[in-house]
Amino acid sequence: FNMSGGCKQVAYAFHPHVLYVLCSLLTAAHGLSDEQREFQKVAFDFAANEMAPHMAEWDEKEMFPIETMRKAAQLGFGGIYVQPDVGGSGLSRLDTSVIFEALSTGCVSTTAYISIHNMCAWMIDTFGNTEQREKFCPDLCSMEKFASYCLTEPGSGSDAASLLTTAQLKGDHYILNGSKAFISGGGDTDVYVVMCRTGGKGPKGISCLVVEKETPGLSFGKKEKKVGWNSQPTRAVIFEDCAVPVTNRLGEEGQGFGIAMKGLNGGRINIASCSLGAAHACVQLARDHLLVRKQFGETLSNNQFLQFKLAEMATKLVASRLLVREAATALQESRSDAVSLCSMAKLFVTDECFNICNQALQMHGGYGYLKDYAVQQFVRDIRVHQILEGTNEVMRMIISRNLLTES
Structure with a gap:
């Protein structure tokens, strides 16, 4: 950390290796394999070089740093625990934790979005069929496209099983109606992993659909003004007679809540x-x-x-x-x-x-x-x-x- 004016920190200018070296003092690398230490070092270096110098600007100007995240994806951070056959890195949950901890030293808000994106990519990789995996995962892992997770609604936060967004089957499409609230990346992302009600009340009536951004009937609310997490946009995601192909359903009907x-x-x-x-x-x-x-x-x-x-x-x-x-x-x-x-x-x-x-x-x-x-x-x-x-x-x-x- 550079210092100037006595005790005043140039808070966002980190030497590339400072955080990694200091990390050892607090045992962040202890217990890790040599390979995991390498992942960690790459992530610390990326945080120091590509994120920390811009952290304040992204926050102040509410910038979604797409190009920086695509650089992270070039290091394998776009699909960390997605399988390699569809472009993922195929790493473990422990590897993933080590990487996200290191990246967050450079910018928490941006790393938190990357973590949500990774979760969505993993859900498609894990619960999708071969066609779905091959259609969506490569572009998500490269961060050529970005994903959002859509569970929370204006009236169902902690009580997620009470969600009201409906998906009515008509021919080979589901017709979605309803809205999701507080969606990270909403409006700026390309793929929406949506939990919706295809059956009766409770968790067993919920299914999971992948909705693409250009789908007619999909729209977005205003960009929310937040205390933090300002490098990622947050909006409501709105469905008005939004027709989604049955082929975009992950798993079977009624499996959405478990997913x-x-x-x-x-x-x-x-x-x-x-x-x-x-x-x-x-x-x-x-x-x-x-x-x-x-x-x-x-x-x-x-x-x-x-x-x-x-x-x-x-x-x-x-x-x-x-x-x-x-x-x-x-x-x-x-x-x-x-x-x-x-x-x-x-x-x-x-x-x-x-x-x-x-x-x-x-x-x-x-x-x-x-x-x-x-x-x-x-x-x-x-x-x-x-x-x-x-x-x-x-x-x-x-x-x-x-x-x-x-x-």
Whole structure:
């Protein structure tokens, strides 16, 4: 991190290897294979060179950095856990977590969108037939086309099984009517993985359709003004007699809710990993600030209270990382505790990492509240992680239900 004007950080100008080197100090590379360390280094370098220098501008101007993401796709980050025969990298969930953590040190908002895009590509790869996989996955993996996940509706957020968007079968098409809310990439993306009701009430009446952008009857609401996540657009996605070919249905009718939830298990690990990257960057920013900022005749690094706070932040970061990696391994191995661990990781890590970033801002004092300093953007960008991919209150419900129903 470059410094100028005494203690003022040039917050978005990182040397290419700084974050990777500092990462070792907090054991981000410990326990990884040589191959995983290489993935991690490539991702840290990309974050430092291609993302961090533009992070503030993307936020301020609300730019969707398409070309930067396509550069990331050239490194294999467009379909990280998609199978190689359709253009994916074929990596594990643990590999994916390592990559998203590293990328998020450069820009949380952009990395979070990339994680959603990866989830959509994986859903098509996993639940699609050969024709669907070959039609959609190559362009998604290269990020020639971008994807959005459409589950939430204006009246169904945490209660996703109550969604009202309908898909009525007429001949060889489904006619969609309804709307989706808070859709990342909405309006700027090309492929929409949509959960809709083809049957009766409840989860068993839900199916999954892939809707292409130019489909007649598909439209979008206004671009939302958000606290953070400003490098990705968020809009309502609206269906008005939108005719989607039956050939675009993933799986069978009634399997959509299961497909959505399986996607979200991985999505929860992904978003927790993005929180890890933000927290890691903020620990480093806080440490560097304490080493140069002087009050009462000495640097803040000599204040024992702040020393202890920094130690707690680093400890919580490492504990969070270990939980995410355990959950990622459980999901990869299809273990019986995978759903609970994914929920635990999402709950614990997004809460703790937000607290780490918020404490880092506090350590910066008034400087932390200035947009010249990266710490405030990390705080804004990861606050929403406690809400999306299932709120942290819903995570508590999932964890407790699994505990109470264990035999």
